[in-house]
Amino acid sequence: xxxxxxxxxxxxxxxxxxxxxxxxxxxxxxxxxxxxxxxxxxxxxxxxxxxxxxxxxxxxxxxxxxxxxxxxxxxxxxxxxxxxxxxxxxxxxxxxxxxxxxxxxxxxxxxxxxxxxxxxxxxxxxxxxxxxxxxxxxxxxxxxxxxxxxxxxxxxxxxxxxxxxxxxxxxxxxxxxxxxxxxxxxxxxxxxxxxxxxxxxxxxxxxxxxxxxxxxxxxxxxxxxxxxxxxxxxxxxxxxxxxxxxxxxxxxxxxxxxxxxxxxxxxxxxxxxxxxxxxxxxxxxxxxxxxxxxxxx
Amino acid sequence: xxxxxxxxxxxxxxxxxxxxxxxxxxxxxxxxxxxxxxxxxxxxxxxxxxxxxxxxxxxxxxxxxxxxxxxxxxxxxxxxxxxxxxxxxxxxxxxxxxxxxxxxxxxxxxxxxxxxxxxxxxxxxxxxxxxxxxxxxxxxxxxxxxxxxxxxxxxxxxxxxxxxxxxxxxxxxxxxxxxxxxxxxxxxxxxxxxxxxxxxxxxxxxxxxxxxxxxxxxxxxxxxxxxxxxxxxxxxxxxxxxxxxxxxxxxxxxxxxxxxxxxxxxxxxxxxxxxxxxxxxxxxxxxxxxxxxxxxxxxxxxxxxxxxxxxxxxxxxxxxxxxxxxxxxxx
Numbered sequence: 036x037x038x039x040x041x042x043x044x045x046x047x048x049x050x051x052x053x054x055x056x057x058x059x060x061x062x063x064x065x066x067x068x069x070x071x072x073x074x075x076x077x078x079x080x081x082x083x084x085x086x087x088x089x090x091x092x093x094x095x096x097x098x099x100x101x102x103x104x105x106x107x108x109x110x111x112x113x114x115x116x117x118x119x120x121x122x123x124x125x126x127x128x129x130x131x132x133x134x135x136x137x138x139x140x141x142x143x144x145x146x147x148x149x150x151x152x153x154x155x156x157x158x159x160x161x162x163x164x165x166x167x168x169x170x171x172x173x174x175x176x177x178x179x180x181x182x183x184x185x186x187x188x189x190x191x192x193x194x195x196x197x198x199x200x201x202x203x204x205x206x207x208x209x210x211x212x213x214x215x216x217x218x219x220x221x222x223x224x225x226x227x228x229x230x231x232x233x234x235x236x237x238x239x240x241x242x243x244x245x246x247x248x249x250x251x252x253x254x255x256x257x258x259x260x261x262x263x264x265x266x267x268x269x270x271x272x273x274x275x276x277x278x279x280x281x282x283x284x285x286x287x288x289x290x291x292x293x294x295x296x297x298x299x300x301x302x303x304x305x306x307x308x309x310x311x312x313x314x315x316x317x318x319x320x321x322x323x324x325x326x327x328x329x330x331x332x
Numbered sequence: 333x334x335x336x337x338x339x340x341x342x343x344x345x346x347x348x349x350x351x352x353x354x355x356x357x358x359x360x361x362x363x364x365x366x367x368x369x370x371x372x373x374x375x376x377x378x379x380x381x382x383x384x385x386x387x388x389x390x391x392x393x394x395x396x397x398x399x400x401x402x403x404x405x406x407x408x409x410x411x412x413x414x415x416x417x418x419x420x421x422x423x424x425x426x427x428x429x430x431x432x433x434x435x436x437x438x439x440x441x442x443x444x445x446x447x448x449x450x451x452x453x454x455x456x457x458x459x460x461x462x463x464x465x466x467x468x469x470x471x472x473x474x475x476x477x478x479x480x481x482x483x484x485x486x487x488x489x490x491x492x493x494x495x496x497x498x499x500x501x502x503x504x505x506x507x508x509x510x511x512x513x514x515x516x517x518x519x520x521x522x523x524x525x526x527x528x529x530x531x532x533x534x535x536x537x538x539x540x541x542x543x544x545x546x547x548x549x550x551x552x553x554x555x556x557x558x559x560x561x562x563x564x565x566x567x568x569x570x571x572x573x574x575x576x577x578x579x580x581x582x583x584x585x586x587x588x589x590x591x592x593x594x595x596x597x598x599x600x601x602x603x604x605x606x607x608x609x610x611x612x613x614x615x616x617x618x619x620x621x622x623x624x625x626x627x628x629x630x631x632x633x634x635x636x637x638x639x640x641x642x643x644x645x646x647x648x649x650x651x652x653x654x655x656x657x658x659x660x661x662x663x
Contacts, residue, residue, distance in 0.1 A: 158430025
């Protein structure tokens, strides 16, 4: 059966919101939970020790816990926090850039890679497998055809590297040194007043024709439409995907998890609409089309 | 410091060589490089001519193979590395880890440069590429501030090249999927950002509109100058206000920082713009040659001549230049 994972929280939520979210998630039918701040180094509602404490609690609840690293490493302070995560030796690390891969390799720590690591071919997987790679995520812009080729290639090479697919949520698409939330409020990044916390699911960026294009979230830009591959789960299971990733949202997440859980067990979920933040659906990347497209399934 | 100039065509290559480039970089005529434009780039014969022209004048030639091959393109991308090796280029500029591995094992004698698309922003990331592929040089992403460049340079295991002038990518390069989200092509997959095939211009009662795969990127009123609809430089609406929510149409220009970059030990400055005309290349190369020659006479005496800034501003997007992320306030 496919595993379900809860990706790292991409938004800036208060300390209390984060703890409450994971207290609930401990009861949900997800197998793996990714913990840590992956977007902005200024977001420090939880300190590294808080994340580690949370990791131990969730492990105690039977979850497989992975610590996720910052996607864009820019300073020595970022590297220090990275080392803190990569030198603990207790939990697997999700490396989100080559800095994290390097530090994990040096510490002999097994690691997996997140969707922002550019893994586009089998040669890359072979190389990382020699260095301790234990699993990998498909980059969000790649679809089922390339995934199929990658999985076939791994099989030919006799490499057992579990593959994870980002299957639900707003797609993380870009990272910058500029903070777009601070820019929106005419604040310097160094004194951003942590305005992201007011937008638990980002700031909507629309075209002048009101088309939902992107979601601004600090230094990161996410898709304006919500990626949803729920109907593709049977195909993913057949192709050899190990895990599907659901990206946390602050509303309706429990229902989303339960639906994916039903589908992976071969049951058809109810068709009632979910109480979610309003956004159009998309699945284009999966079909080799523009990511924002919605292909009828 | 070495001046590295773009060559999107043989005339552009010759112009760059004639106007003071120390090295030029080119790509093949397909999606193996990050400037895939119709009618641009080199076949093998033109590349051989270009290399000969540059060699005779003491200028080095780098070949960019800096997109990310998927399994069905692997043989083709590998073939591009083989072709570059066969041509005897002075270095291959690569981003993909699999392709770097191939080049390092198959052609260990040909220097490998890490492309900006490799997205290495720390000395740890650079060490990863050095340890695994023995890269000689890395091009740093345009997202680092001067302080951060300084931090990376102090502990870098390889020589560094930084962007000096041209279009400004404001996202960490190599990890920006915005273009494939709106169209079906990205820099990583096809070597294209906001591809021309998806662009549509339309005169409407509200003004001139630029669209990318039907998405309205910008609308220009009378008297406003219109620019190419690179998707991150459009005007969008956030909480009711319409503005350049991501970035203005503006070019990067780091002339002012040259002495500092030199003091950090930066080995080369890179000019962006393989899609630009030979006339553009001539003026940019000449200006930067003057500046670097002036710098070579002593950093204490270095001054940016108003004429240099004027000619560069005239070649910039929207006539505007910025220090970009090098300057903390930009962020």
